[in-house]
Amino acid sequence: MYLKILEILFGSLAFILLLLMLFRELGITKKLSPMRASDYISSMAGFLLLYIVFAFVLAIFTPIGINKMVMALFGISPFIIGKLVTYKKVRVYSFIQILCVILSLVYVYII
Amino acid sequence: MTLDFILKHDGVNEKPKGAVLLLHGLTGSPFELKKYGQFLYNNGYDVFAECLPGHGEKFEEIYTVNYQNWLDFAYSRFEKLKSEYKNVFVSGLCLGAVLALAVGMKYREQVSGIISLSTTLYLDGWRLPWYKCFMPIALSTILRFYYNYPECEPHGVKNLKTRNAVKKLLAKGDVGMNDFPMTGFKELLELSAFVRNGVNKVVSPILIIHSKEDDLTSTKSAEVVYKKISSKDKEYIILYDSYHMVLYDNEKEFVFEKSLRFLDNHLKSETNTEDFVCI
Numbered sequence: 239m240y241l242k243i244l245e246i247l248f249g250s251l252a253f254i255l256l257l258l259m260l261f262r263e264l265g266i267t268k269k270l271s272p273m274r275a276s277d278y279i280s281s282m283a284g285f286l287l288l289y290i291v292f293a294f295v296l297a298i299f300t301p302i303g304i305n306k307m308v309m310a311l312f313g314i315s316p317f318i319i320g321k322l323v324t325y326k327k328v329r330v331y332s333f334i335q336i337l338c339v340i341l342s343l344v345y346v347y348i349i
Numbered sequence: 350m351t352l353d354f355i356l357k358h359d360g361v362n363e364k365p366k367g368a369v370l371l372l373h374g375l376t377g378s379p380f381e382l383k384k385y386g387q388f389l390y391n392n393g394y395d396v397f398a399e400c401l402p403g404h405g406e407k408f409e410e411i412y413t414v415n416y417q418n419w420l421d422f423a424y425s426r427f428e429k430l431k432s433e434y435k436n437v438f439v440s441g442l443c444l445g446a447v448l449a450l451a452v453g454m455k456y457r458e459q460v461s462g463i464i465s466l467s468t469t470l471y472l473d474g475w476r477l478p479w480y481k482c483f484m485p486i487a488l489s490t491i492l493r494f495y496y497n498y499p500e501c502e503p504h505g506v507k508n509l510k511t512r513n514a515v516k517k518l519l520a521k522g523d524v525g526m527n528d529f530p531m532t533g534f535k536e537l538l539e540l541s542a543f544v545r546n547g548v549n550k551v552v553s554p555i556l557i558i559h560s561k562e563d564d565l566t567s568t569k570s571a572e573v574v575y576k577k578i579s580s581k582d583k584e585y586i587i588l589y590d591s592y593h594m595v596l597y598d599n600e601k602e603f604v605f606e607k608s609l610r611f612l613d614n615h616l617k618s619e620t621n622t623e624d625f626v627c628i
Contacts, residue, residue, distance in 0.1 A: 262495065272499035272528070276478075279496040283483035286490060320490035325412035325532070328494045335491050 356390035367436025374443030416540035440464035476564035497528035505593035554582035
């Protein structure tokens, strides 16, 4: 039961994060004032933080070993991408980050 | 348009007392040090101020530098001056102050003195927004490339007239950047951590000036430096009527005068004691 609630919470956070990232890729932040754009990215940071926390919580509470590993990997993925990203390759890594969030959603709800 | 400036006495009619290496702040330019530099030059010092790596004409450059580039730049400029002058002082504002301390850590006694203005070892000033708590997450993920914190009121200046002038200049974009890129913050914080860990190696005389109402970094930074450094000759001055940009604010004349007095008091004699011949 608790696991199901955690999964729903994680899924919702991942979905909102995904939308925020996709809208950013579509250029919404360029249409906002600098302060609003700054608020937008800050909320992304907030949701990313929650996404990471819930990925690790799920990794702890999920009973199957492989699932623990995969969820921990999703939790750590933003830091790995953050370590690898360079200014010239920021679009590529943005795409990889979005893909990771989509995969985590698929993993939690379908697999 | 280059904002670098070198103010040198000709060495024949006017012999300089020494050299002062000036280092500007994050997203700033040597322009912010111009009046200060001119004042020191008028009082007998050769003054050198150049743009730090990543602060050139293209805004994108700030995304490609790391703090090691800044350190290498400061070290190389200091070494060059040291080969030409007996007395070389290092002074900086914000990031420049942190770099000045790094120079002091590496070259120790070779540095005649350090003037550290609005030293930024922590980003904990009152101007920073409530969501600064998300900064660690933004800095260590891809978000640091998405986010530029916009330059906003009070622009580090308490004096309203000066603030408006700064606003106009920033709007033109000729004298500094209008945003603080998070990548720049990340490098600044990494440099600050590097300096915090080694600041006890600083032995040269030091003058620390920090504003009580600094909007970007609280007095904690200055206090940490003052407590940790090994310099026996150290002075810490708190300003009560300025914000971060102490060289432009209400107490700028006081800062200029204090700096000059510090430089004059720490000039080493041109002749070394070893040069004397016993008869």
